[in-house]
Amino acid sequence: MDNSKLNSPENIKTQLTSDNQLLRIENLRIGYNLSGSKIVSLHNNINITVAEGEFIAMLGPNGAGKSTLLKSLTAIIPSLSGNIYYGGKDLNNLSRKEIAKLVAVVLTDKIADRYLTAYDIVGTGRYPYGSFTGNLTSLDKEKIVDAFTVVGAEELTNRVYYSLSDGEKQKIMLARAIAQDTPLILLDEPTAYIDSPGKVIIMNLLNDLVLKHNKTILLTTHDTELALNYATRLWLLGKENYFEEGNPADMINSGLINKLFDREGVVFNKNNRRFEIKN
Amino acid sequence: MISGKHTNVIFIILPLLIVLLFLINLWYGSVVINWIDVWDTLIFSGNANQSSQIIILQYRLPQAITAMSVGIGLSISGLLLQTTFSNPLAGPSVLGISAGASLGVAIMVLLGGAVGLELSGALLILEDLSIVLAAFAGAIVVLLIIIFVSGKVGNAVTILIIGIMIGYLVSAIVGTMQFFSSAEDLHAFILWGLGSFSKTSVVQSISILVITLVVMVATLAFVKPLNAMLLGQQYAVSSGFNVKLLQSVFILISGFLIALGTAFTGPIAFIGLAVPHIARTVFRTSNHRILLPAVVLIGAALTLGCNFISKLPGYDASLPINAVTSIVGAPIVIWVIIKGRRMSNG
Numbered sequence: 001m002d003n004s005k006l007n008s009p010e011n012i013k014t015q016l017t018s019d020n021q022l023l024r025i026e027n028l029r030i031g032y033n034l035s036g037s038k039i040v041s042l043h044n045n046i047n048i049t050v051a052e053g054e055f056i057a058m059l060g061p062n063g064a065g066k067s068t069l070l071k072s073l074t075a076i077i078p079s080l081s082g083n084i085y086y087g088g089k090d091l092n093n094l095s096r097k098e099i100a101k102l103v104a105v106v107l108t109d110k111i112a113d114r115y116l117t118a119y120d121i122v123g124t125g126r127y128p129y130g131s132f133t134g135n136l137t138s139l140d141k142e143k144i145v146d147a148f149t150v151v152g153a154e155e156l157t158n159r160v161y162y163s164l165s166d167g168e169k170q171k172i173m174l175a176r177a178i179a180q181d182t183p184l185i186l187l188d189e190p191t192a193y194i195d196s197p198g199k200v201i202i203m204n205l206l207n208d209l210v211l212k213h214n215k216t217i218l219l220t221t222h223d224t225e226l227a228l229n230y231a232t233r234l235w236l237l238g239k240e241n242y243f244e245e246g247n248p249a250d251m252i253n254s255g256l257i258n259k260l261f262d263r264e265g266v267v268f269n270k271n272n273r274r275f276e277i278k279n
Numbered sequence: 280m281i282s283g284k285h286t287n288v289i290f291i292i293l294p295l296l297i298v299l300l301f302l303i304n305l306w307y308g309s310v311v312i313n314w315i316d317v318w319d320t321l322i323f324s325g326n327a328n329q330s331s332q333i334i335i336l337q338y339r340l341p342q343a344i345t346a347m348s349v350g351i352g353l354s355i356s357g358l359l360l361q362t363t364f365s366n367p368l369a370g371p372s373v374l375g376i377s378a379g380a381s382l383g384v385a386i387m388v389l390l391g392g393a394v395g396l397e398l399s400g401a402l403l404i405l406e407d408l409s410i411v412l413a414a415f416a417g418a419i420v421v422l423l424i425i426i427f428v429s430g431k432v433g434n435a436v437t438i439l440i441i442g443i444m445i446g447y448l449v450s451a452i453v454g455t456m457q458f459f460s461s462a463e464d465l466h467a468f469i470l471w472g473l474g475s476f477s478k479t480s481v482v483q484s485i486s487i488l489v490i491t492l493v494v495m496v497a498t499l500a501f502v503k504p505l506n507a508m509l510l511g512q513q514y515a516v517s518s519g520f521n522v523k524l525l526q527s528v529f530i531l532i533s534g535f536l537i538a539l540g541t542a543f544t545g546p547i548a549f550i551g552l553a554v555p556h557i558a559r560t561v562f563r564t565s566n567h568r569i570l571l572p573a574v575v576l577i578g579a580a581l582t583l584g585c586n587f588i589s590k591l592p593g594y595d596a597s598l599p600i601n602a603v604t605s606i607v608g609a610p611i612v613i614w615v616i617i618k619g620r621r622m623s624n625g
Contacts, residue, residue, distance in 0.1 A: 076516050100519030109511045112365060115565040116509060124510060127503050128519040135568075180518075 021087070022184055022216050023050035023073070028082035030065055030072045041080060042068055044241050050218065052183065055210045057227035058220040060237035060260060066220035067108075069237070070186050073218075074103050100128035104177035106170070106187040114162045118172045121161050122147055125179030147179040150213065151205055167198035174205060178213075185209065187219040191226065199223060203230050224261070228252070228273050236260050286562060286569060293576035297347070300583035304343040305335050308590050309597075338477065341484035343583060346476040348488040349540035350550055350582025354574040355498055356533030357551030358558075362505050362567070363529045364439045367616075370552030371537045373439065374425055374530070375446030376418050378453070380541040381472060383417020384410055385453045388468045389460040410471065411542045418538030421445060425534065429527050435512065438526070473599035474545035476586055487543060494536060495575060501529070505567040548601050549608025550585075553615075554578045560615045581607070 025048050031041035042065030050056065058066045072079040075091055084091040086102050094102075104125065111121070125147070126140040136144070148154050151171045156164065161172060170190060177185045190206070191199040207230050209215040221227045227234070228248045236244040236256060244256055251257055258268040267278045306317050312331045319327035320335045327335075353371055360369040371377055387410055424445060429438045457465055479487065504525050507515040515522045540547065558573035559565060585607055589598040 071513070074517055076513050095519075096516065096521055097519035100517060103517075105514075105517045107511075107513055107517075109513055111510050111514075113509045113565050115559055115563060120506070120564075120566055121510065124507050124514070124518055127507055 020052050021049055022052050022054075024085040024088075025049070025073075026083045026085070028069075028072070028084065029080040030068050031080050032068070033078070033080065039080060043237070043243060046082070046243055048235070048243075048245060050184070050216060052216055053210060053214070054216050054218075055207065055230060055232045056216075056218045056235060057231035057233075058218065058235045058237060059222075059224055059227065059257075061239070064237040064239055064242075066237050067188050070105070070188050070218070070220060073186060074105055075099055076105070097128050100180065100182075102182055103184045103186060104180035104182040106173045106177050106185070106190055108188050108192065111161060111169075114160070116161050118148075118153070118156045118159050118161050118164070118175075119144065121172055122175045122179050125176040125181075128180065143179050143181060144175075147175040150178055150209070151175045166193045167195065167201070170194060170198075170202055171205070174202070178209070178215075183214070184216045184218065187217070189220055189222065191221055191223045199226055203227075206230070224257070225274055228257075289561060290572070290576070293573075293580060297576065297580050297583065300580055300587060301343055301347065304346070304583055304587055304590075305339045307587060308334070308339060310334060337481065341479050341481045342477045342586065344484040344488050345479045345544060346582045346586040347579045348484070348491045349476065349544050349547060350554075350578040350580075351495065351575050352487075352491045352536035352540045352578075353547060353551035353582075354554035354558075354578025355495060355571070356536040357553075358555040358567075358570060358574045359498070359505070359529045359533040360551075361555050362508050363526055363533075364435045365508070365511065366435075366439060367556070368552070369439065370549075371533070371541075372546070372548070372552075373446065374442035374534065374537075375421050375444075375449055376425070376534050376537045377541050377546040378446045378449040379421030380414040380418040380538060381546060382449045382453050383413035383415070383420075384471050385456050385468060386417070387413035388471070389456045389464050414545075415538050415542035418534070418541055421449065422531070422534035422538060425530055426527055429530055430523075435526065438530075471545045472601070474547050474601040474604075476544055476600060477597075479543050483543060487539060490539060491536065494532060495571075498532060499571060501525070502567045502571065505529075505571075506565075509565055544600075546601065547582075547604055549604045549612070550578060550582055553608040553612045554581060556612055556615045557581070560618060 025046050028043070028046040029041060030043050030046070031039060033039050046069070058069070060066055068077065071077045073084060073091075075096070086094070086099075091099065122144050123136060123140070126136060126143060130137050130140050148157055151174050153168065153171045153175060156168055156172065161169065164172065174187075174190070177187075187206070190202050194202065203226055206217050206219070210217055210232075219227075231248055234246060234248055234251050236242070236251070238260055242260075244251070244260075246254075246256070252268070252270050252273065255270075261268065261275070265278050266275055268274075269276045302317065305321075306312055306314060310331075312328075312334065316327045316331040317335065319325075320332045357370045360371070360374070361367055363369070425438065425442050428441050432438055432441070457468065460468070504515065504520045504522075507518045507520055508522065508525070510518075512522050515525075537551070554574050554577050555570070558570055558577050561577070562569050562573050564570065582604075585600060585603045588607065589600050589603045592598060
């Protein structure tokens with residue numbers, strides 16, 4: 001009994017605040033376990049921690065394992081070996097529901113349903129809490145309204161999700177993650193398929209979440225130039241176990257960004273933080 | 280989504296419609312009974328005409344109860360399967376479960392006939408019951424195979440494809456058995472395949488109703504995970520649900536309902552596929568908190584309506600129920616999908 005109380009997400013949240021460390025990854029091996037015994041390993045040995053209040057951008061070419069790492073951290077896909085600790089508690093020892101109270105996700109998955117409203121979707125963020133029957137409590141409703149306000153999408157509340165633009169859809173999925181009320185939010189390419197002003201709006205929102213709402217953000221992106229303006233830390237993932245981390249300024253100066261995205265004829269200009277054609 | 284008020288009005292109209300269709304099913308048939316006798320029979324006043332009372336209590340009442348119960352069961356299973364597999368075409372026939380039932384019956388009727396296992400006279404009742412058991416056994420065997428596969432695989436599309444393949448396989452075996460069986464056995468088997476709500480006794484029909492209602496209430500506990508699954512497997516996992524386990528549970532529940540219905544009535548086409556689509560269009564929502572009660576009510580009403588239509592030719596010749604559900608169901612699905620598409624685009 002006492003033991004289960006120690007494991008409760010509320011307890012973990014308090015522990016997190018006390019030592020400021022949100023997430024610790026030890027000797028993590030990620031990849032896919034295909035049918036039979038065939039294992040595709042993307043990274044063999046990741047060791048890193050995430051502190052509260054960080055805004056981390058994961059950069060790297062396609063196939064480097066960014067999404068796989070993101071999904072491994074929430075046990076959406078199992079990691080191959082190693083350990084993931086949330087405030088000292090091993091992810092393997094947490095129930096799905098407990099995990100859902102610690103980390104929320106925004107994925108690239110499309111939602112095919114044609115009838116769900118934005119409110120219905122954000123409401124699913126409250127499912128780890130509340131009643132068995134799916135009736136929303138008054139606290140749930142409050143959190144949902146708050147989430148719409150934070151992302152500035154109050155006017156979309158009763159719209160059918162399917163009829164929204166890609167940018168609006170992304171705001172709703174973000175509101176869902178906010179309603180889930182977790183210290184950590186993971187986002188898989190949150191700015192993909194969104195027009196340029198929309199990308200900036202999303203990144204600003206995420207920045208606000210870190211600064212004003214005590215959230216910690218870990219996202220993957222291909223919008224490198226944009227990410228460099230917001231991230232407090234970068235994780236660079238490449239093929240063949242390449243993994244580097246550091247603050248953006250250091251990584252730009254040391255030429256690591258340039259090295260990671262090394263393509264014939266394209267260089268990263270350290271001064272204006274843009275990719276340019278090599279002359 | 281439509282307003283809550285609109286939803287409430289439909290939820291009041293539907294039960295009234297069910298009561299009306301239920302009474303019409305008791306009143307109409309090869310012999311049309313006057314309404315006063317229907318009423319007197321139902322309240323056991325003892326004033327009803329003797330033969331009317333027998334017709335209603337022994338034939339039409341169990342038939343109507345069975346139709347309603349099987350309609351409810353198939354509609355729930357259709358909804359569960361469509362949500363579980365994120366596929367609007369999923370329904371009772373796709374997982375091969377009703378094909379499994381027909382294999383059970385084929386073994387009983389066709390092979391049984393071939394080895395000279397003919398029952399007659401008083402044993403005919405036993406034969407009826409053994410067909411029910413054979414159908415149920417066949418359906419459950421296929422269901423267990425699917426559950427086993429879903430435990431191994433986890434991916435919804437893969438499970439669906441394997442289910443469809445098992446269906447083909449089972450149908451091929453049944454087809455082969457039909458080819459080698461006698462004309463008389465074949466006739467009996469085809470009759471079973473056309474479906475009928477009129478083969479159940481009062482006790483059987485009430486049993487089906489009670490079991491269906493119990494399963495229905497149990498299903499209401501799954502509103503949250505069902506809604507979460509509408510966002511896709513990964514989002515459902517991130518909301519704190521064990522999706523792999525839930526998939527197996529939903530396949531088990533729907534498989535059981537299909538097996539139960541098919542065993543007593545033969546395979547009934549289209550109800551399970553059509554009703555969830557009708558419910559979504561009428562209530563303009565995918566939220567299972569509304570959809571689950573909605574498919575129950577619409578399923579009951581539609582099946583009672585189809586059963587009434589099947590009796591329309593009068594005399595002793597009622598239309599095969601499977602033909603009626605297809606003729607009524609297919610255009611409804613087409614209409615609903617075209618209408619739904621236009622509304623969500625416009």
